Amino acid sequence: MSKITFESKGSLFYSSMKEGVADYFAKNDIKPTGNVYLYIKLFTLIPAAVIIYGLLLFVKMDAIFAILLCALEGLIFSFIGFNVMHDACHGSFSSKKWVNNFLGYSLNALGGNAFIWKQKHNVVHHTYTNVDGIDDDIAKLPVIRQCESQQWNKMHRYQHVYMFLVYGLSSFLWVGMMDFAKYFTKKIHNTELQKMDFQDHFIFWLSKVLYVVFYVALPIYFVGFLPWLAGFFIMHLFMGLVLALVFQLAHVVENTEFIDGSIIAKSEDEWAVHQVKTTSNFATHNKVVSWFVGGLNFQVEHHLFPRVSHVHYPALSKIVEANCIKFNVPYNQFPTFTSALVSHVRFMKHLGEK
Ligand SMILES: [Zn+2]
Known part of the structure; x- marks a missing residue:
């Protein structure tokens, strides 16, 4: 499949936004990379994960406590993914390259692979967001159908129910299967691996x-x-569910657009407009959600400025939203996590009906 290209003439939308964002950093005399708030996350989440691991291995406890701790460990792993690994792999955690490279390996410590993920995510997903046939993040056929251009089968009638189990198993499949599939086929969906x-x-x-x-x-x-089997399963269930849901709520909801990459070779939109149309925010006023999901509830800002650390997204969102209104581009957002989740379930149910 040939890669879709984007309109490049007269791209005022992105240049206006970039100017606003550059002004913001210059006026406040701050760097676009991480700050003390990000370092607090690093030095809270990583020790928490290590301590829970130690408790589970070396302290005798009731099964119920052990299960709760495994669930908590899964949640903390997903928060490390959002807050530390994601910024580091985008090169936005620190202005020092070695710090980003080193912290990017937190993904390897969670079972993944930073080299493969940087191409799957930074290149394929961030350039061709919601382009069916190219974006690996919406390539879950035949199990799940995520957009109209994907082939329907009878099983999809129930996908809005069983998808939660698939999401729960996703991190386990990723670590144990998908990384190896990419490694041996040298492909990320239809894109050659570097x-x-x-x-x-x-x-x-x-x-x-x-x-x-x-x-x-x-x-x-x-x-x-x-005990290990039960704990390992519970840990992955929580980790996979949270990781998958945060992605799904940002791209696979009722207000985002999809492009069929097999029939459209050139988008009429500039790249930045495509990013905004295919992405949605949720619960941006909820500081607890924002803290734990590493600003990925500000996914619109993240897709426009992936090399800016997520700690700056709340400030950037005002500039982005103002420009969307000015250039008449939809600024997709849901007020709460629940409203985005309901929209995702409704959309998946709709796609499941033939
Ligand atoms: Zn990203």
Whole structure:
């Protein structure tokens, strides 16, 4: 499949917004990368994950406490993904490249692979957002149908119910299956994976081996097979559900657009307009949600300025929204997490009806 191109003539929308954002950073004399609020997240979430891991392995406790801690560990892993890994892999955590590279490996520590993810996410998803056939994040056929251009099957009638289980299993499938599929096929959906050098191959395999050691072998050794199996399953269930939902609520809801990449070769929109039309915010006034999901409820701002740390998105949203009104581009948002979730379920139910 050839890659879709975007209109590039007279792109005033993005240049106006970029000017506003550059002014904001200049006037306030701050860097677009992370600040003390981001470092607080780093030094809260990572130690919390390590402490819970230690408690689960070395402290004898009732099964119910252990299960609750595994669920909490899954949630904290997803928050590390949103707050630390995502900024680092975009190069927006710090102005120092080595800091971003180092913290990007938090993804490998969670079972994924930073090299593959940077291409899947930064290149494929961020450029071709909601373009069916290219965006790997909406490629879940035949299990789930996420836009009108995807082939329907009978099972999709119930997808608005069983999708929660699929989301819950998604991080496990990602760590144990999808990374390997991308590695061996050298493809991210329909896009060629960049060539890996020796170091990339070495880090890929080392991370996967260490994952088995720390998440499988050591827990089985210390707590036994069945307790580990239950805990590992619960941890992934919570991690996968939260990771998948935050993505779905930002792109697969009733107010976002999709493009069929197999029939449209050139979008009539400039790239920034395409990003805004295919993306939606939720619960932007909720400070608790914003803190935990790493500003990814400000997904519109993130897609327009992926190299700006998420700690600045609330301020940037005023500039972005004002420009959307000025240039008559829809600024998609839901007031709460629940309203976005209801819209997602309704949209998935609609896609499930033939
Ligand atoms: Zn991103």
